[in-house]
Amino acid sequence: MASATQLTHRGIHLAQLYRSSWSKPLIRNMATKPILYSYWPSSCSWRVRVALAIKKIDYDIKPTSLLKTVSGHAYTDEYREVNPMQKVPSLKIDGHTLCDSVAIMHYLEETRPQPALLPQDPVKRAKVREIVELICSGIQPLQNSSVLDHIGKDQSLEWAQHWIAQGFQGLEKVLSQSAGQFCVGDELSMADICLVPQVRNARRYKADLTPYPTIVRLNQKLQELDVFKATHPSTQPDCPPEFAKK
Numbered sequence: 001m002a003s004a005t006q007l008t009h010r011g012i013h014l015a016q017l018y019r020s021s022w023s024k025p026l027i028r029n030m031a032t033k034p035i036l037y038s039y040w041p042s043s044c045s046w047r048v049r050v051a052l053a054i055k056k057i058d059y060d061i062k063p064t065s066l067l068k069t070v071s072g073h074a075y076t077d078e079y080r081e082v083n084p085m086q087k088v089p090s091l092k093i094d095g096h097t098l099c100d101s102v103a104i105m106h107y108l109e110e111t112r113p114q115p116a117l118l119p120q121d122p123v124k125r126a127k128v129r130e131i132v133e134l135i136c137s138g139i140q141p142l143q144n145s146s147v148l149d150h151i152g153k154d155q156s157l158e159w160a161q162h163w164i165a166q167g168f169q170g171l172e173k174v175l176s177q178s179a180g181q182f183c184v185g186d187e188l189s190m191a192d193i194c195l196v197p198q199v200r201n202a203r204r205y206k207a208d209l210t211p212y213p214t215i216v217r218l219n220q221k222l223q224e225l226d227v228f229k230a231t232h233p234s235t236q237p238d239c240p241p242e243f244a245k246k
Helices: 004-030 043-054 077-082 101-111 122-136 145-151 153-178 190-204 213-222 226-230
Strands: 035-038 060-063 090-093 096-098
Touching: 035 043, 043 101, 043 190, 043 226, 096 101, 101 122, 101 190, 122 153, 122 190, 145 153, 153 190, 153 213, 190 213
Parallel strands: 035 060
Antiparallel strands: 035 090, 090 096
16 A cells, blocks of 8 residues: 555646646747737727736737728628627637637736736725726626617717716725725726726716716826826727827
8 A cells, every 4th residue: 555655745746747737738828929909999908908018918919990991890700700799809818819808807817927917815806806897897888889889879978978977976986995096905906907998988978077086086096107008099000190199
């Protein structure tokens, strides 16, 4: 019968073999430069650009318009193979294709933990995820361009302003209790990555931000960071000249 020491050594050896066999394909695929399918004014695309910048991940960008009148748009059979929903962003990375901004951020966090996008403290981590969902599930989808197109031009602005205001009322209360320098305490996180693009959407649709001093303060602070400046929609290769930063 094998001794306890022999069994322990055998277990360690098997664990090492498992980790080695699992990690080799990932390490090999990491050598391939990621490709981000992004549309310059898309808030979801901006989230991923910021996450990649924080993680210091070099990538190629493939502009993918949500306007059918623009070349390289998302509504082609070729792009449907990349993203069945024909939305942006999509990220090809490590031999895989991911098609949702929140899923992409979590993948980056799990495969490249530093710099971190989530706090170590479990309560703060849950609060970050709460804020991410409030924005990405409760506010942004209701003023998505495809929704507004369906609503119609005559009512789209009023619709967007209504749902942004309703969402920001709740978000302001949450942030007033959780914020420090950033959305949750003093650690930059996924919550901050999602907040700034959503505030840009609010201003795009002429929403009144006066009732939301915490949101405005955080957004102003975050926009001073290089990761937001470098990835801003107006700096993107597909941004029209009239909107590009001079």
